[in-house]
Amino acid sequence: MRRWAWEWRKLFCLPALWVFWGLSLLCNGLLILSVSGPDRDFLNGTSRDAALLGQRVDSVFLEQLDALPSTQNRTLLLYSARGMENIFQDYDTGRLREFYQDVVGASPTASAWMGRKYSLLADRTAHLAQTGAAMDLYAGPLTQKSHSFLFGTLLRAILAQAALASMLGALHLLGYEELHGTQGFVCACRAGRRLYRTKVLAALAASPLFFALIALPSLGLYFALFDYSGIWGASVSSQFNFLTDLMLTRPFLTWADFTVAEYLAAFLALGAALTAAFALLAALCGLLVRSPYLAAMVLALLCLGGLGLTAALGEAKCWVGYLLFCFQPAIVWLYCQGWFTELGLNGVLPFQETAAVAADLLLLGLGVRWALGKFTRKDVSS
Amino acid sequence: MLSVEHVTKQYGNFTALEDISLSLSPGVYGLLGPNGAGKTTFLKMLATLLFPTRGQILWDGEDILALGARYRGILGYLPQQFGYYPGCTPRQFLGYGAALQCIPKEEAAPRIRRLLELVGLEGQENQKMCKFSGGMLQRVGIACALLNDPRLLILDEPTAGLDPRERVRFRNLIHSLAGERIVLLSTHIVADVEAIAGQIILFQDHRLLCCDTPARICARLQGRVFQVPAGTPLGPGQYLLSEAQGEAGPVLRLLSDTPPAGARPVAPSLEDAFLSIYREGQV
Numbered sequence: 120m121r122r123w124a125w126e127w128r129k130l131f132c133l134p135a136l137w138v139f140w141g142l143s144l145l146c147n148g149l150l151i152l153s154v155s156g157p158d159r160d161f162l163n164g165t166s167r168d169a170a171l172l173g174q175r176v177d178s179v180f181l182e183q184l185d186a187l188p189s190t191q192n193r194t195l196l197l198y199s200a201r202g203m204e205n206i207f208q209d210y211d212t213g214r215l216r217e218f219y220q221d222v223v224g225a226s227p228t229a230s231a232w233m234g235r236k237y238s239l240l241a242d243r244t245a246h247l248a249q250t251g252a253a254m255d256l257y258a259g260p261l262t263q264k265s266h267s268f269l270f271g272t273l274l275r276a277i278l279a280q281a282a283l284a285s286m287l288g289a290l291h292l293l294g295y296e297e298l299h300g301t302q303g304f305v306c307a308c309r310a311g312r313r314l315y316r317t318k319v320l321a322a323l324a325a326s327p328l329f330f331a332l333i334a335l336p337s338l339g340l341y342f343a344l345f346d347y348s349g350i351w352g353a354s355v356s357s358q359f360n361f362l363t364d365l366m367l368t369r370p371f372l373t374w375a376d377f378t379v380a381e382y383l384a385a386f387l388a389l390g391a392a393l394t395a396a397f398a399l400l401a402a403l404c405g406l407l408v409r410s411p412y413l414a415a416m417v418l419a420l421l422c423l424g425g426l427g428l429t430a431a432l433g434e435a436k437c438w439v440g441y442l443l444f445c446f447q448p449a450i451v452w453l454y455c456q457g458w459f460t461e462l463g464l465n466g467v468l469p470f471q472e473t474a475a476v477a478a479d480l481l482l483l484g485l486g487v488r489w490a491l492g493k494f495t496r497k498d499v500s501s
Numbered sequence: 502m503l504s505v506e507h508v509t510k511q512y513g514n515f516t517a518l519e520d521i522s523l524s525l526s527p528g529v530y531g532l533l534g535p536n537g538a539g540k541t542t543f544l545k546m547l548a549t550l551l552f553p554t555r556g557q558i559l560w561d562g563e564d565i566l567a568l569g570a571r572y573r574g575i576l577g578y579l580p581q582q583f584g585y586y587p588g589c590t591p592r593q594f595l596g597y598g599a600a601l602q603c604i605p606k607e608e609a610a611p612r613i614r615r616l617l618e619l620v621g622l623e624g625q626e627n628q629k630m631c632k633f634s635g636g637m638l639q640r641v642g643i644a645c646a647l648l649n650d651p652r653l654l655i656l657d658e659p660t661a662g663l664d665p666r667e668r669v670r671f672r673n674l675i676h677s678l679a680g681e682r683i684v685l686l687s688t689h690i691v692a693d694v695e696a697i698a699g700q701i702i703l704f705q706d707h708r709l710l711c712c713d714t715p716a717r718i719c720a721r722l723q724g725r726v727f728q729v730p731a732g733t734p735l736g737p738g739q740y741l742l743s744e745a746q747g748e749a750g751p752v753l754r755l756l757s758d759t760p761p762a763g764a765r766p767v768a769p770s771l772e773d774a775f776l777s778i779y780r781e782g783q784v
Contacts, residue, residue: 121600132588300584304645307548307578308601309570499550 122310126321129295130288139287140332143280147337150273151344158261163346164192165259170349174255176200199260199359206358206370207248212241215461218367222464229438232467239469240372240461250376252354257379262359265345266371270386271456273341277334278390278452282397284333285326286418289401292318294411306499316491319402326398327391334387351380362456364463373459374469386458392476396448399483406490409500422449433464442467446475502526503547503653503683508556510542517542521556521709523702529679530712531694532687534704535779540687541581543704544657547685548578560653574602577651581658581687583642587631591622591641594630595648602649609648616644620674636667643674654684660693672697695771703778710778719769726773727755727764736761742776756780 130136172183184197216237223229247253258265293315296302305314355378360371377385401418408414425447432441444450445465451472454465458472468474503525510518518539532540545551547558549565549572558565565572585594592613599609617626620640625633630641639659646654656675660668668690675684676697688694694701694715701718703710711718726742731751735741739761742754755761756777 121606125597125600129586296584299586300580300582301586302584303545303548303550303580304578304584304598305601306550307573307576307580308598309574309603309649310601311549311570311573313570314601496552498552499545 122314122317123321126292126318127325130292130321130325133288133291136284136288136291139280139284143277143284143333144336146280147273147276147333148340150276151337151341154268154345158264159344161192161195161261162258162265162350164190165196165256165261166346166349168193168196168349169256169353174257174349174353175251176203176254176256180256196259200256203254203358205248205251206253207244207356210244210248210370212237212244212372215240215367215369218365219464222365223436223438223442225436226438229442229467232442236461236467236469243372243374247356247372247376250354252356252376253358253370255354255357257353257355257357257359258350259359262357263361266355266360267456269341270382270458273337274334274386274390275452275455277330277337278393278455280333281326281330281390281394282448282452284329285322285394285398286401287415288325288329289319289322289398290405290411290415290418292322293402293405294414297409297411302499312495312497312499315406315494319399319406319487319491322398322402323395326394330387330391330394334390347379352378355379355382362460362463364457364465367463369461369463372461374461375459377459382459386455389458389473389476390455392480393448393451396476396479396483399480399487400448403483403486403490406487406494425449426453445471446478448476448479451475451479502561504559504562505547506557506559508546508553508558510539510546510551511554516707518546518704519708523709523712525683525685527679527681527683528699529675529684529686529697530700530702531698531715532685532702532704533689533691533694533775535689538704539707540704541657544578544655544685544687547653548576548655549573570603574649575652577646577649577654579639579642579646579656579659581661583638583645585630585638585641587629589630590627591617591630591644592626594641595644598645598648604649612648613644616647619647620644621670636663636671639663639667639671643671647678652682654678654682656684656686658688659686660688660690668693691770691772691775701771703775705778715771718774719771722756722769722774722777724766725756725758726767726769727757727761728752728767729755729761729764733761733763740777740780742773742780 168184168187172180181200184193184200187193216234219233220230223233296305306312354376356371356373358370361368362371400421404414404418405411408417425444426449429441429444429450432444450465454462457463459470462471505521505523508518508521509516521543532543534540542551546553552566560568560572595613595616596609599613604612617623620643622637622640625637630638643659646656660671663671672693675686678684686694686698699714700712701715702712728747729752731744731753733753735755738757738759740756742756745752745754754767754773755764760766
């Protein structure tokens with residue numbers, strides 16, 4: 120336990136970490152403040168009305184909304200709500216299937232995978248039609264914009280910052296003894312090279328903490344400015360919410376029923392796990408590459424190179440390779456706005472992002488275990 | 502009892518140490534050799550930092566690599582370049598060392614206090630180490646190496662960079678620590694080991710040359726070391742060992758099988774032996 124405490128002390132006493140944290144919060148604060156005042160007023164007004172009238176839009180809702188004192192925002196909301204219908208009742212996932220099968224047509228395997236995914240999605244559409252999820256107001260006509268900002272911009276930035284902090288933290292811990300010339304001293308002690316296992320575990324445990332340290336103040340500011348009290352219970356599959364992939368727009372079709380609160384909770388949990396996967400990737404590099412600086416370069420190459428390679432595979436129409444490369448952590452981060460949905464061209468499985476993070480954690484965990492075993496028989500020079 | 506059995510260390514095609522066999526029992530051993538002779542490689546293998554390419558090292562008959570933590574638990578090691586955390590105080594750093602040595606917290610505190618007194622840092626235990634001189638850092642290093650009261654103490658060039666006063670202080674400290682332990686001290690400052698080592702280990706060309714007492718090593722040169730006034734030309738078969746300041750002015754110490762004209766025979770020192778070995782290639 121004392122060794123754990125020491126490793127965390129090395130990590131959290133690093134001034135650069137707190138500078139990075141401060142800059143991350145500043146960046147997120149500026150992002151949040153960049154949302155226009157009228158949009159904020161509209162969302163807050165809609166949320167207040169939804170808190171009063173409920174989220175489900177029906178004739179009673181419309182009557183009660185109409186009876187409320189008229190404001191410019193309320194008029195717009197009423198206009199939008201009157202046009203709502205249960206879009207999932209006659210929604211055909213066959214269109215999506217045909218579109219994506221056409222895109223990946225060069226690969227029969229990828230085409231079969233896409234076909235299977237959209238067949239499964241048809242059942243979900245039928246279920247959503249039954250629940251009437253599409254008739255939830257969410258944030259009315261501002262839904263897509265606010266949802267996209269929260270999950271596609273702000274939380275994507277938070278994830279990137281937490282992943283960077285976790286990776287740098289893992290590299291810092293694993294390179295600490297090399298940088299201070301204490302590797303010989305620590306490896307000749309009773310704990311010996313086992314200390315590096317403690318380092319990996321400390322870095323892994325710190326990663327969700329980094330995520331929390333960045334996410335909590337950022338989301339705190341966001342929810343202080345944007346009133347979600349009437350929105351939390353809305354379904355994320357409201358008809359006002361949609362996704363666009365390859366210029367094709369489709370409803371926000373999730374693989375399970377999510378309210379906004381549940382979706383945020385699931386997103387944060389998966390985000391913490393993804394951050395841990397990035398920490399494991401950094402730990403693997405730190406264990407296999409002796410110099411911490413070189414390890415950082417290899418890590419950057421793996422993350423950026425992986426993104427580039429995936430794009431290149433898509434350009435080359437190697438769709439099986441492309442779809443398999445979509446399981447890597449950097450790509451999972453990249454398409455975070457569509458987590459728990461069908462993911463368009465980036466996914467072939469229900470809950471692919473969850474499966475990808477689980478697979479990444481498992482494979483990287485095994486890789487780190489192998490690297491730790493290798494390290495126990497590795498010469499230590501300093 | 503530490504036994505080194507036919508140990509070889511290779512890095513690719515380069516052989517750093519070849520077929521080293523030694524047995525060490527409690528006492529102070531001085532490890533001498535020029536730069537690159539393989540001293541540090543040898544000590545790092547004893548400290549389990551490097552792994553032999555061939556051969557094995559045994560502690561009380563068991564392979565040290567198989568013993569693992571049990572072996573490291575009786576080992577104290579001061580590396581050639583003692584690394585430290587600049588933001589830590591000696592007390593904190595020793596506390597970290599105690600955690601690495603798996604010493605219970607309640608036992609560690611009094612032990613750290615005693616060690617800080619032993620190395621003369623009791624007044625500076627709460628100062629940050631980034632402000633310490635080389636000598637003070639070495640003292641922290643020796644305290645770290647002694648944390649677990651080791652039965653095998655390995656000190657790799659502990660007096661390098663120290664001023665003469667610090668060096669003498671350090672030598673005295675090491676001498677007082679010997680007792681029932683094996684102390685292995687690597688240096689190329691001959692005076693350091695001459696004063697305290699019971700046995701000298703000499704490496705040459707990456708091989709073990711000898712492991713013997715200083716007296717017996719010096720005895721090999723008995724009758725072959727002479728002193729002549731400076732400026733005396735060297736004849737065939739005569740090798741200059743060193744220059745010194747004699748009572749009547751500068752003098753040369755020579756190695757020769759036959760007494761040079763006008764030379765005065767002198768008692769060979771360990772330094773003469775060292776210079777002789779690494780000049781001639783043999784004693």
